[in-house]
Amino acid sequence: MVKTGLMTWLLYSTLFAALLLNSDAANADERKVHIVYMGDRPKGDFSAKATHHSLLTSVLGRSSSAQESLVYSYGNFNAFAAKLTEEEVQKFSEMDGVVRVIPNHILKLHTTRSWDFLGLSQSNVGAQLQGDVVIGLLDTGIWPEHESFNDQGLGAPPSKWKGTCQGANFTCNNKIIGGRYYNSENWYYEGDLESPRDSEGHGTRTSSTAAGDRVPGASYYGLANGTARGGIPGARIAMYKVCWSFGCGAADILAAFDDAIADGVDIISVSLGSVFPVPYDVDPIAIGAFHAMKYGILTSSSAGNSGPWPYSVSNYAPWTLTVAASTIDRKFVAKAVLGNGQAFTGLSINSFELYRKTYPLIWGGDSANYSAGASQDLSKYCITGSMNSYKVEGKIVFCEVLWDGTGVLLANGMGTIMADDEITDFAFNYPLPATQISTSDGEKILDYIKTTENPIATILLGETLTDYMAPYVVSFSSRGPNPVAPDILKLDLTAPGVDILTAWSPIAPPSIDWEDPRSVDYNIISGTSMSCPHASGAAAYVKAAHPDWSPAAVKSALMTTATVVDPNKHEDLEFAYGSGQINPTQAI
Structure with a gap:
């Protein structure tokens, strides 16, 4: 399962370090996937x-060897x-005309109320040309x-559409009009599905947030109950599955950009990025987005979850729209x-009901x-693994740090109260009754x-608070600032990214415990x-309202009409929020 924030960074940094170590230890004669990039x-x-x-044959010596070696030939x-x-x-690196030879490095994966909070209510979404936008x-x-991808009321895909629906056990409709998958390394772990179908939850949630249909009565175990919808419910969706349990391969990302350009998409959405800063001509998202821009397609990309440190922004190419994450007017607690009547409010998306029954x-x-x-000192x-189940079973455990709850769960505990001041502005969902309080409140509990x-x-x-x-x-x-070209300002703007209700894959775990067996929609x-x-x-x-606008015009409209964010809340100012919070109704 994909995690967010601090836990994401730690997990994927460890994974990437391991991949680099394996790479260094590999035999120099071993064949590995590389991208030979030659520009336009x-x-x-x-x-x-x-x-x-022909180029491969000239280097490898035989046509058959070139055929076996070739993974993707990009056409756009x-x-x-x-x-x-x-x-x-x-x-290849020494050949004239070759810009870069890029290793197939691994990139990492970085709504009911949120659209109303932005002022884009159901009443003013309208239907103008939505179905023509992909x-x-x-x-x-x-x-x-x-149900977020129901195609009821939608006609056939627009005539410009050239895409396809690929893979077994996967079908498209008039909402999801395209589905492709890519895995140049042929690495598959348990649970990975060799089709455009989602086993992680990440792609389902991003798709529904952008363009999901209206679904009344959506909630997470009763929390955030309301009508779930995307920003433009009438738009079409094309999924390009480039990410798996291990991450997202650079060669696969470029192949997806190539296909998306040829298929006829209007906007490309990329919620992933490099683990560390790389030059533009090594970054597959920067390269793909550059060529997409030349074909009139804007790429919207996530800023990354490595804050609040400076120079931590991902996807900093000037031709992309780089998006930070901001709060909406609700939080989950x-x-x-305690048995003495004291009550402590903590951050948590707690879906478990103990019916006020007390436990040791x-x-x-x-x-x-x-x-x-x-x-x-560890327990x-x-x-996880540090706790004695004979002492924990049937009890609520007070812990002196934020963790994922598995240590208490695997020791048969009933719940956990965690004291930690590092995260104070967003909540996790856990595999057991849990809440995260302040360290000062934790001292009172201890x-x-x-x-x-x-x-x-x-x-x-x-419960939900305002x-x-x-x-x-x-x-x-x-x-x-921009870690590669500090004179080019990044981020561009901010949008809701905290405690968002969204569609989910029913086979993906619903909490930060990868082994959580529950299933949710x-x-x-x-x-x-x-x-x-x-x-x-x-x-x-914006594109639906102005089909002839260029990527630069769409990006400019969003940035120049953004709602001003209070600078007093952010010591890093525009490096945190860019030009402000998106305001779709003003942008058109």
Whole structure:
């Protein structure tokens, strides 16, 4: 499952480091996928595949070897992906006309109320030319049977559409008009589906946020109940599945851009990015978005979830629309109530009902699993595997750090109260009753545990509060300046990306526990991967009203009409929120 914020960064950084170590240790003669990028497509009668095959043959020596090596031949720009040795990479790098030879590095994956909060209510969405607009998403796939993708009332796809529906056990309709999948490395892990179908949840949520149909009565276990919809419910969706359990391959991303250009999309939405800054001519999103722009297609991209550090922004090419994540006017909380009547409100999307029944309350430090090598210094944080199930079973555990809840869950605990001040502006959903309180409140709970003979507690069902400070850019949202070209300002603007109700794949875990067995149709998620499709939907809304506008005109309309964000809430100012929060109705 895809996670957001701090946990995402730690998990994917570890994975990427492991990939680099494996790469360094590999034999130099081993063939690995590389992208040979040569810039614009040559003019005239030009067979891309034949030319690329000829180039490969000249280096590899045999036509059959070139055929086996070629992975993708891109047609809308001059590039191909092939399996090459280090020696062959060097030969291509020295050729005239070759801009870069790029390793197939792995990139990472970075609504009921949110559209109303932006002023784009159901009454003013309108139907003008919506069905002619196609949003292409590069993501983890899509769950086509979800009610958000009902095609009732939609006619046939627009005549410009040239795309296809690919793969077994996947069907398109008049809403989802295209589905493709790419995996140049042929890495598949348990749960990966070899089709455009989504097993992660990420692509389903981004698609529904941008262009999902109206669905009344949507909620996450009763939380955030209302009508779920995308920004432009009448638009068409084309899914390009480039991301899998391991991440998203650079060669696959370029192949998806190439197909999206040829298929006839109007807007491309990319909620993923590089792990660390790279030059434009090494970044597959920057390259793909550049050529898409030349064909009149705007690429909307997420800023990344590595904030609040400066220079952490991802997708900083000047020709992309780079989107930060900001709050809307609600937040999700859950109360922990002690046996002495004290109640503490913490951040949590708590879907579990204990019906106010109390349970024994213990401190994680008193439940160390010494036989497994754990100590009190570890178990007080409730780290997975550090807890003694004989001491935890049937109890609520107080933990001195924010964790995913699995340490208590696997030790058969009833719930967890976590004290942590690092995250204060968005909530997680957990696989058991849980809430995250402040460290100062945590000291009071620990004092209660240590001074009471039989401490008890309960955790109440999650509730919704009004956030009167909204909008402000959330802490995890990546910040500028531009790490490659500091004189080109990034970010561009901000959009809702905190605690957003959105469609979900029913086979993806609904909480931050990858092993959570529950199945849901809607989930509440935070991340710039949620703000990006808000901007993509807004861009499609503008494109529907002004079909002849260029990518630059659409981007300019969104930026110059953005709602001003209070600078007093952000010490990093425009490097946090860009030109402000999107305002779709003003942009048209």
